[in-house]
Amino acid sequence: MRVIRSLRMNFAVWIKWIFGKKRARIGIYGPPNAGKTTLANRIVKDWSETEVGGMEVGGTSHIPHETRSAMRTDGVVINTNGSSIELDIVDTPGMATKIDFREFMAYGLEEEEAKRRAKEATEGVIEAIKWLEDLDGVLLVMDSTEDPYTQVNVTVVGNMEARKLPLLIVANKRDLPKASPSRIKAAFPQHPIVTISALDGSNIDELYVAIARHFG
C-alpha cells in the first residue's frame, strides 16, 4: 500500500513537472482556536475573483471547535511576485485528542448545546483526519502565544513528513503582546515558518509569496 502511494505521489510530481501544473489542494490544519478559519476567510477575501468574492468560508468564535465540518473553497488564484498558483482550500475542524462538553459550558453554553457541540466536534476531528489522505500540502496554523510542542502539532508534522507532502507552518496571532514565534521556529526548525496575523492581515503578503513558492 505504501509502495503504491509512493508511486502515485512520484507520478503526480512528474506530471506536474512536465506540464507545469500549478494547482494544489491545501488543507488548513491546527489545534482549535489557532485561527484556521480566520486565515481561510482572509485568503478567500483577498483572492477570490468570483461573484461571491469576499464571502466567508466559515464563522469564527472564541469558543473552541466553532468549525465542526470541513469547508472547501475551490479555485482561489494567488498571484504574487510574477508567479501564480490556483488553490483548492480545505478549512478543517480543529484537531484534538480530547473533547469534554463541560469545557463548552464554561463558555456559557447550555448543557444540551454543549453536548451537541462536543459530539459534532468529535466527528469534525475524524473528518479532518480523513482529509489528510486527499491533499497536496498543508498549512499548519499555530497560535504564537501558546506552547508549540502540542501533540496535535507533532502529529500533523509527523504525518506530513511520512507522506512526503509539503508543509508550511503559519505562526498566527503576531498582533498579540504574548506572541513568541521564535518558540515555534525552535520547535520545528526543519520546516518553513511565516509569522502573520490572520486577524489584522499583518505580514500576510509574505505568506502568499511563501504559498506560491512552496506549493507551486
Added chain:
Amino acid sequence: MMREVQMDLISADRLESMSSMEKIRLILNKVKRGNIVVLEMGLTPEEEVKLIEMTMTEIRLDEFSGIEIESYPVKKEGSLINKILGKSGIKTRMTVIGPANQLRTIEKDKYQISTKVSVGD
C-alpha cells in the same frame, strides 16, 4: 481513602511484535480503565493519527472524554541499507498516554515531558 493509579510501561519488544491496530486497541483499553500507559517505543505518525481517530469514536459524554498523549517527533535513520531494503528508517520515541481527565501535561520541551496525574479523592 487514597486512590491508586495503575501505570503500565510497555517495552519496545512487545510493541514490535504487535500490529498497529493491536497497539491502538491495547492503549485505548488500558486508558479507558484509567491506566497511564508509557510506551518505550512510541507510535508512528500514521498510528498516532489512527489512535486519535479511534479515540474520537469512543468518546462518551459522561464516561470518556478522550486521551492526553505526549510524544516526541520521530527520528529519521536514513541509512543506505534501509533505503535499499525499502525500510522506512523511522525511529519512534517514548510516549505517555492517559485519560484526559486524569493526566495533564505541565511542560514539554526537547528533553523532558512533565505531567501530573490526578488520583481523585
